[in-house]
Amino acid sequence: MIDYRKATVPVWTLATGDVQVPAVAGDKPMTAERLAELRGVLAVLADRPIATLEVHPLPEGIDRGRGMPLDAASPLAQHLSQLITQSAQGSSTAARATASGENLYRMVVPAKFAAQLGQGIVRPMTVRGADGKLYTALVNSTTKRIAGHVTFEPVGKAAAAGAAGGAGATVGVAAAGSAALTVAAPLVLMAVAVGVSANADRKRQQAIERITELLEQLHEQKLDDERRELDGCRYAIDKATAILLDQGKLGVSLGLDSAIHAISKALIDVRDRLARWQAALDKLPDDKPVEIGTLTEAFPGIDDHGGTFRTHLELADLAIALQRRVNVLQAVEHAQSDPGNLFENFTRALKADQQRLDELESGIAGVLVRLSALELARPNSKRPVLTTGEVDRLMRTAHRLHRLGDGVTVGGRPADVTIEILRDKDGSVVVFPALPAEV
Known part of the structure; x- marks a missing residue:
């Protein structure tokens, strides 16, 4: 240095x-x-x-x-x-x-x-x-x-x-x-434009790496198909980015419309899953410990190192990162169409498209914070003392729950x-x- x-x-x-x-x-x-x-x-x-x-x-x-x-x-x-x-x-x-x-x-x-x-x-x-x-x-x-x-x-x-x-x-x-x-x-x-696009692509790369690792443990074909379809969109986005940053015009042959359609479908899945997670948390009793069985019914695999829930989180990150890159492309195209009003057009277009993604990320962050604050109940058992395996699972799951809140940003000043x-x-x-x- x-x-x-x-x-x-x-x-x-x-x-x-x-x-x-x-x-x-x-x-x-x-x-x-x-x-x-x-x-x-x-x-x-x-x-x-x-x-x-x-x-x-x-x-x-x-x-x-x-x-x-x-x-x-x-x-x-x-x-x-x-x-x-x-x-x-x-x-x-x-x-x-x-x-x-x-x-x-x-x-x-x-x-x-x-x-x-x-x-x-x-x-x-x-x-x-x-x-x-x-x-x-x-x-x-x-x-x-x-x-x-x-x-x-x-x-x-x-x-x-x-x-x-x-x-x-x-x-x-x-x-x-x-x-x-x-x-x-x-x-x-x-x-x-380039810095924001690079930021979103870096997040995409991180999400792909984590999803790949999780799917190797999960062996879930449907989720693997979701990952492939989303990651396949980046080729069209990369080409469109290169053309726009050279002040060129986007054409249908790039396949950007198909990519946007795939990302839009993925975001609908994210919204639906988020709504289910929020509803499940709302049904949990207030100020009472929650049994692991009740939790895993609503959040499958949350007690495992991998698991469906964690894969859904990473797929949400991937879809949002790709949509942010698309939003930047659309904002740049809009701004370059009016050379006398570059930055104003860019920020106006970008801000309008970012709001729903920010709300989506904020909702997911809220779910993770609520989950990380849950207290787990001991398993129902006729035995007065828990087995070593039950104690280990309880402690392991509690630790993983609390870690869900690490690195989560809710609101905050710009x-x-x-x-x-x-x-x-x-x-x-x-x-x-x-x-x-x-x-």
Whole structure:
């Protein structure tokens, strides 16, 4: 991991439209804490989404496989290259930092605007019952903190040579009185779209891995068919993602309509199962221990390492992750159809589609929390003392129940969204999954 303790890191303040705010940024170097405060102030003062973009040295041993690669000809890579070129002409700090051509760019969207993208879309990715968090490339894997300390130097004014005026401008300066704000709606749109899509695909991969492991123990053909049909949708989604991120048009031949139909059917199954789980919990007596037999009747296999219930949970995760990727595709297509109103169209379309998925995830989280709080009753037996096997099963099941609540997020305040972009010397980029900035 690179030591950033004495580094000066350039930072751009990117607006997604013409906005006018007081000159709160200034042109002097600032600390990370000051930068975070600045993002919060700008989010309050501006009515259009504003993001910051930092450029860091490329960390050693970074795992490119967890990101989404785009070649140098892709719109995102081109917008980023243009920003770098224009900024380097007017800032010696930016010129020095980007001279090697290999850097890690860290875009942060303030919580106020990140909330418009859907509350559940960029939650931390965890494996149920385990510490499976995916930490960002700038976070030390041992201490879980940002590696070293850096000083940030604003580089907004360097983009003055770009085309100003209008949310559709590639790079330019925002309205008078805020020259440190760079208008870069397409850059922010593409970064958010790819980061969110990569996040959803990472969740899909995790869900597939867990489902495969569970089905190997369960030997349930019907559930295996569900998994195959859902995972098969990703090929059409991958192709559609590549085409849209190159600003192309989607066609029927991609098979996206069939994929959406399969995902929609799976989500209906998820809603039906969720309703049954909620009804079963409502029937349990209040403030009384529950027998294992009563619990397993409503939640088959909940007392096992695998089990039907746990597989249903993972299938729900898979269906939701795939639908989130589809929602991003539809939002990007909608935004690109109106180049003068990019980010507003994107957030509007995405927010509308995310609400029902957020509600679905919230309902599943509520079920898991309620289950984890249940108290188990001892088995009915004429014997005054339980057998060793009965005691073991009771303790094992209680432990597994309590673990269901691990890593579950119910509600909570929206966090800043972080998207990291690795740029190679040839101009190609790898966009890593969008994550809450606090991980």
